[in-house]
Amino acid sequence: MNVRRRLIPTAALAATVALAATALTACSGTAGAAGAEDGKDGKLDVMASFYPMQFLAEQIGKDHVKVDSLTKPGVEPHDLEITPKQTAQLGEADVVLYLKTLQPAVDKAVAQSGVKNVIDAATLTKLEVHGAAAHGEEGHEHTDGDEHAAEHAEGDGHNHGEAGEDPHVWLDPVKYAEIAKGVGAALEKSDPDHAADYKKNTDELVAKLGALDTEFKDGLKNTASKTFITTHSAFGYLAERYGLDQEGISGVDPESEPSPARMKELQTLAKQDNVSTVFFETLASDKTAKTLAADTGLKTDVLDPLEGITDKSQGADYFEVMRANLKNLQKALGSK
Secondary structure: OOOOOOOHHHHHHHHHHHHHEEEEEOHOOOHHHHHHHHHOOOOEEEEEHHHHHHHHEEEEEEEEEEEOOOOOOOOHHHHOOOOOHHHHHHOOOOEEEOOOOOOHHHHHHHHHOOOEEEHHHOOOOOEEEEEHHHHHOOOOOOOOOOOOOOOOOOOOOOOOOOOOEEOHHOOOOOHHHHHHHHHHHHHHOOHHHHHEEEEEEEEHHHHHHHHHHHHHHHHOOEEEEOEEEEEEOOOOOHHHHHOOOOEEOOOOOOOOOOHHHHHHHHHHHHOOOOOEEEEEOOOOHHHHHHHHHHHHOOOOEEEOOOOOOOOOOOOOHHHHHHHHHHEEEHHHHHHH
């Protein structure tokens, strides 16, 4: 079944990037001074929704920003509940950086907070609609040769936008770099006194993400298998970027029980596609992964969707965990 991806039109994307970059101009030129007067040592007070947004703000803002996250370490982002106190904190922040549709509670809190300076990362790159999200049916993701076909995986259970866009863009280093550029431009507008530093930091981060993209491209170019099975269908962008096939166990939720039919289907697929490993993640139960692995004689390993960093993470930051993911994929797929 051919499933087309729905892309945000280029013109519309350009307009949203411009809006994101100019959304902060309300406090342009005065944010630093205001921060100093408020006892924040001239730093921009940035509230991020969850780890990937927090990491961007810290890497681009460095010494010029004070970054807090609404999602604390160890909390599954999709399960986050926002307290009235946190909503109030949002209203007091100089900048709010979030990814709309990933966390419905955050979307609601941002709307209620009245905060003026908002950066929505979802407007800074192209979001794609994957097969099941568009058609409400069970299926798989496939790629053919060098042409990266659209995903057919079951929906991943998160509340996406009305069009069903997949929000897991940070797992694709290329798309994450696009978001970084937009965030950098927005911070330059908000704090022009330090614009040169934001630009320099953004360029450095984008270069590192470019190097990471090359590592993935080279590391996954020649593998015995192209198919991987995971409890959480969060890796569609990564699979598409590097010519892999993602198969979600349940798709609906990383901790939900898959149907018997789906388990049987995956058992057959594992044999056909030379699958060796079932992946689970650090912030959710590994029960379904272990059940499938036991039934099929497969191994289990971690593929981290990087929605948070904890002491269980296979690395201390985005880059370390992504490289751990690469190694685990190479091992599971039989890198040649």
